[in-house]
Amino acid sequence: MFSSTVLSPLTMDPMAAPDVSPQAPPAPLVKPAQEVSIKDAVSVFCEIERIVLAIQKRFLQQESIPESSLFLGEPGCNVSTSNGTHVVLQAGWSDCGTQLETNMTTTVVRTTLRNDVSAQGIIHHLNIASPIHCVFQNDVLTSSGLYTIFEDLHGPGYFRTEMQLFIGSSPVPRNFSVSASEDVLMEVGMQRADSQLKVVLTDCWATPTNNSVDPLPFVFISNSCPIPNTYTSLLENGNSSKAQFKMKIFSFVNNSVVYLHCRIRICVESPGSTCRTRCHARTRLLKAGETISLHRTSWGPLWKSEAGMGIGSIVLIALAVLGFVLGVVTLLIFQYQRKTGRCNLRIKSDNFSYQVFYD
Structure with missing residues (x-):
């Protein structure tokens, strides 16, 4: 799916016509060949939390529009940067009169490109009044390692999602091995943290292959709630720009290798609504926040280790090896000191006396 930007045609201010005497018709304006x-x-x-416009200076010169007169939404939101070929304007989603409209299928961000002519008196150039519409489709999916790109008519806007596995507080790489009794922590979120945007897990499942639509899925989170008897617990969901859950994946999956997949929605909280989820024994309640987009992200492979070779056993083995190495190093140092004569032994004094006894 794609996002789109709509630019309406330039409008001519009726008061902006040149002041010309009927007896002296004006000379025609010389326009570029193209x-x-x-x-x-x-x-x-179209980016997270802002809209950015880059305008060619060639167009401004063609229409005799001063770059200092341009603004986006409100007069205070004028040109932010400029170089030899372009001027750049930007407006935050909550600034410059920008409007955000969201439903279950699309999210539309609206603003207007204008130029200020209030202090110029009689003008001889176009008066710009061009609405900008960034339309985001909410049914876009992404996979691990790929970016979700929302294309519009002139450039990209995007969300970036990622998925990471932890043992304790340490991140682990792909192709890692865990036992059936070990807890693994999964963190799903956006690469760019934002206080207004929240990540909500909606569904998570495991597959024996890297195909997220494999015909043999093992679902452990559904409708934002853990499935019973899957040894899964949600730690954070809808509270921030990341979501977390803990699970014993190989306690209910008998495969030797799994790939993990999650579908998430990016949500915007507003007064009177929240992105946080609630799970009950009989009902599952999701308070309605504004949905920005839906995504899917994946992680794997994760391998099942043999019994007794979990992270605890690995730690014990590592400690034993470390102790052995330290013992060998200590012994070598001691032998080296003996060979070089650097033994820490005190020499007894030969200062002594004796007495002679006669019969």
Whole structure:
């Protein structure tokens, strides 16, 4: 699915016509041989929490529009940066009069590109009033290692999701081995943290292959709640830009290798609504926050280790090996000191006296 940006045609201010005497018609304006349209001149980037516009200076010169007159949404949101070829304007989702509209299928961010002509009196250039619409589709899925790209007419906006496995507080790499009795912690979230955007786990499952739609899935989270008897517990869900759960994956999956997949939704909290989830014995309640997008992310493979060779056994073996190495090093140091004569022995004094007894 794609996001789109709509740029309406330039509008001409009726008060912006040149003040010309009827007896002296104005000389025609000299235009470049190849005129640049506003759709070709403006690139729109739909990003998390902001809209960014890059406008070609060639277009501004063609239409005699001063770059200092441009603003996005409100007059205070004018050009932020400029170089030899482009000027850049940007507006936050909660700034510059930007509007955010969300339903279950799309999220639309609206603003307007304008130029300020209030202090210029009679003008001889176009008055811009061009709405900008960034439309995000909510049914986009992503896989681990790939970015979800929302294409619009002029440039990309994107969310980046990631998935990481932990044993205790230490991250572990792919192809790691755990036993059936060990807890693994999974963290799913956005690479860029944001206080307003929340990550909500909706469904998680394991497959014996890296295919997320494998015909033999093992579901352990459904509708934002753990499935009973899967040794799964949610630690964080809908509270921040990441979600966490803990599980004993090989306690209910008999395969020797699994790949983990989660479907998440990115949610925006607003007054009177929340992204947090609640699970009950009979009902599952999800308070309605504004859904920005739906994603899928994957992690794997994760291997099942032999009985008795879990992380606890690995730690004990590592400690035993470390103790053996330290013992060998200590023995070698002691032998080296003996060979070089650096023994820490005190020499007794030969200062002594004696007495002679006669019969």
